[in-house]
Amino acid sequence: MESLLFTIYALATCGAALGVVLSQNVARMAFWLVVSLGCVAGLFFMLNADFVGATQLLIYVGGTVVLLIFGVMLTASGPFNTIKSEPAEMIQAGVIGIALLAILIPTVTSVDWVGNRDTLSHAGVKSPSGEFNQQGEGGTSRHIGAALLGVRVDQADASAPSEAHEHHEADHDHGHEHAHGEEAHSHAAHDHAHAQVSETNQASGYLLPFEIISVHLLVVLIGASYLARAKRRVEQPTS
Amino acid sequence: MTPVLAASTLTDWIDAQGISWLPEWGPVVLAAVVHVILLLTFFGLPAGIFIWAERKVSARIQDRLGPTRVGGRFGWLQSLADGVKLLQKEDLAPADSDKFLFRLAPYIVIVAAFCAFMFLPFSNGWTAVAMDCGLFVALAVLSLEVLGVVIAGYSSGSKWSLFGGMREAAQMVSYEVPLGLTAVIPVVVAGTMNLNDIGNMQQGMIWNWFVFQNPFTFLAFFVFFVATLASNKRAPFDLAEAESELVAGFITEYSGFRWSLFFLGEYAAMFFVSALGVVLFLGGWWTGIAPLDNWFVSIGESCWMGDYIVRVIGMKIFLVKSAILVCVQIWVRWTLPRLRIDQVMTTCLKYLVPIACFLFLGVVLYPLILVTVLGRTTLLPGSGVAMGERVPVPVVEAHDFHPEPGDVAAETVAAPQEEEH
Numbered sequence: 001m002e003s004l005l006f007t008i009y010a011l012a013t014c015g016a017a018l019g020v021v022l023s024q025n026v027a028r029m030a031f032w033l034v035v036s037l038g039c040v041a042g043l044f045f046m047l048n049a050d051f052v053g054a055t056q057l058l059i060y061v062g063g064t065v066v067l068l069i070f071g072v073m074l075t076a077s078g079p080f081n082t083i084k085s086e087p088a089e090m091i092q093a094g095v096i097g098i099a100l101l102a103i104l105i106p107t108v109t110s111v112d113w114v115g116n117r118d119t120l121s122h123a124g125v126k127s128p129s130g131e132f133n134q135q136g137e138g139g140t141s142r143h144i145g146a147a148l149l150g151v152r153v154d155q156a157d158a159s160a161p162s163e164a165h166e167h168h169e170a171d172h173d174h175g176h177e178h179a180h181g182e183e184a185h186s187h188a189a190h191d192h193a194h195a196q197v198s199e200t201n202q203a204s205g206y207l208l209p210f211e212i213i214s215v216h217l218l219v220v221l222i223g224a225s226y227l228a229r230a231k232r233r234v235e236q237p238t239s
Numbered sequence: 240m241t242p243v244l245a246a247s248t249l250t251d252w253i254d255a256q257g258i259s260w261l262p263e264w265g266p267v268v269l270a271a272v273v274h275v276i277l278l279l280t281f282f283g284l285p286a287g288i289f290i291w292a293e294r295k296v297s298a299r300i301q302d303r304l305g306p307t308r309v310g311g312r313f314g315w316l317q318s319l320a321d322g323v324k325l326l327q328k329e330d331l332a333p334a335d336s337d338k339f340l341f342r343l344a345p346y347i348v349i350v351a352a353f354c355a356f357m358f359l360p361f362s363n364g365w366t367a368v369a370m371d372c373g374l375f376v377a378l379a380v381l382s383l384e385v386l387g388v389v390i391a392g393y394s395s396g397s398k399w400s401l402f403g404g405m406r407e408a409a410q411m412v413s414y415e416v417p418l419g420l421t422a423v424i425p426v427v428v429a430g431t432m433n434l435n436d437i438g439n440m441q442q443g444m445i446w447n448w449f450v451f452q453n454p455f456t457f458l459a460f461f462v463f464f465v466a467t468l469a470s471n472k473r474a475p476f477d478l479a480e481a482e483s484e485l486v487a488g489f490i491t492e493y494s495g496f497r498w499s500l501f502f503l504g505e506y507a508a509m510f511f512v513s514a515l516g517v518v519l520f521l522g523g524w525w526t527g528i529a530p531l532d533n534w535f536v537s538i539g540e541s542c543w544m545g546d547y548i549v550r551v552i553g554m555k556i557f558l559v560k561s562a563i564l565v566c567v568q569i570w571v572r573w574t575l576p577r578l579r580i581d582q583v584m585t586t587c588l589k590y591l592v593p594i595a596c597f598l599f600l601g602v603v604l605y606p607l608i609l610v611t612v613l614g615r616t617t618l619l620p621g622s623g624v625a626m627g628e629r630v631p632v633p634v635v636e637a638h639d640f641h642p643e644p645g646d647v648a649a650e651t652v653a654a655p656q657e658e659e660h
Contacts, residue, residue, distance in 0.1 A: 027337065027340060027390065027394065028340060031340060031343070031390060034383075038383075050370050050371065050372055051371075054372055054375045054376040054379045055375075055379075057376070057382075057383065058379035061383055061386070062379060062382035062383055063382075063412075065386070066385055066386055066411070066412060067412065069386070069393065070389065070405070070409070070412070072393075073404065073408070
């Protein structure tokens with residue numbers, strides 16, 4: 001069932017992405033982009049990352065693409081302006097695309113997914129469970145909110161020192177079965193998680209950086225609107 | 240007996256029946272089918288009823304009779320007759336249009352409006368998809384509706400449609416800001432984005448409803464209502480259609496079935512935002528009279544299938560409240576004249592956004608001020624939901640996980656709660 005849904009969403013994402021590349025009409029490109037991004041949101045929902053999925057829908061599909069189409073409508077000279085690619089551009093884009101694929105495929109295939117899952121389960125990190133309940137499917141938003149305040153609910157069980165020690169031992173036992181590099185890696189990851197918890201106990205979490213970023217965005221927004229207005233003001237006396 | 244009408248519990252229930260021939264994915268698919276059928280009912284039926292109500296109410300406001308003949312006395316089958324008529328019409332696409340996008344646009348509108356219903360709790364626990372961030376997802380999905388309108392306007396190959404689409408895009412993008420800000424205000428009060436939890440927190444007497452929670456939420460409800468009017472392109476904000484200037488705006492070139500899809504989507508969205516307003520501000524499925532609610536709940540606990548009966552009653556209350564809000568929308572539409580596009584933008588950017596920001600700030604500061612001055616989070620003793628009660632919940636969970644005394648972050652978060660005691 002899950003793999004079927006995943007196949008549908010993944011195929012739709014890829015197909016729509018191809019549609020963005022292959023269609024020559026700007027509005028249709030935007031439409032295919034919506035389909036592609038929407039299906040990525042669907043994939044997020046399937047991963048129980050409902051907050052990320054909703055954010056994807058709200059910001060990319062509902063916000064960015066609508067503004068994109070709005071821009072197209074305002075700037076289009078003809079009713080439907082088409083973009084014809086030059087052969088040189090197509091070759092350039094193809095080379096870049098293939099190069100990216102050449103990086104991505106080895107990256108994906110080189111990860112030992114099964115081994116990593118075992119390592120993580122031994123390290124006490126819960127994998128996101130597929131079950132959904134009536135209280136809240138996915139239930140990520142509360143954790144995100146707590147993390148903003150500096151309480152990492154997802155890492156809380158690793159913070160108790162005795163437990164952490166046990167996990168270390170478990171890691172040791174587990175590490176013998178795997179390559180040495182991976183053992184070191186799992187150690188590093190675990191130590192990192194431990195450090196993060198003890199750090200956030202003193203710090204105020206991610207709220208301050210988050211606020212700084214949002215105020216920054218607001219400044220950018222006001223600046224952009226100011227620049228756009230100033231330009232028009234210069235033009236008005238000449239016309 | 241647990242309430243079966245939620246996706247997860249329905250799945251569990253079918254699982255528990257132990258039907259041997261059912262494949263592994265059977266319960267999920269069955270639950271999904273049941274929910275889709277139920278939601279389609281709640282999607283299509285109110286839309287039809289409200290279209291009829293719109294015609295009757297507008298007729299009465301304009302001193303006419305409205306539909307009188309179809310289906311007996313009040314013309315109550317008028318919507319059905321219209322639907323049959325629209326189905327028979329030819330499905331046209333103008334020669335200048337982008338045919339593919341032109342045909343597709345109504346479906347975007349209808350899918351967006353329908354998907355928003357998935358996250359709406361119709362009664363306590365009766366949600367198709369219960370989510371921790373249900374409000375956020377619902378608003379995100381609803382915001383996709385504008386895409387269909389804009390694409391319809393663009394792909395029609397007509398100047399009227401293009402203008403309608405452009406106006407709609409500008410209006411929607413602007414009004415989403417006050418809509419989002421005012422929708423967050425009940426979230427601040429409740430401390431959760433789960434719509435079901437927000438509804439349940441307004442249990443009790445009428446002053447427990449979030450409208451009457453404090454002066455800021457009271458004003459926020461009206462800003463929310465105005466913003467939903469605008470985001471539904473209802474008059475006085477129906478600039479996208481503006482019959483007197485743009486023929487019919489973005490739906491100028493549509494006919495027959497696709498045209499009716501736009502209307503179905505519009506009325507369903509009207510119902511949806513009204514229902515959202517009811518859940519967020521107007522007490523959801525609670526009557527607002529505590530003894531009555533308690534009586535219902537006691538019935539539910541005492542007799543067989545009582546839970547169902549209570550939930551059905553709750554759903555009826557919910558639907559009636561939503562329908563009243565829809566009627567107010569209709570009333571507003573036929574009473575107020577249409578604004579100009581610059582007035583629409585001024586209303587939003589110069590008035591509603593600052594007001595919403597102020598209300599947001601106020602609703603955040605209000606409990607803090609009350610705590611400082613009165614020593615409690617509600618104005619009257621023993622009334623209303625204590626604000627911010629729910630906020631430290633994850634901290635309590637974290638304490639269970641690692642009961643360390645030196646947890647600075649948890650202490651600072653829990654501090655406001657300690658002050659109350």
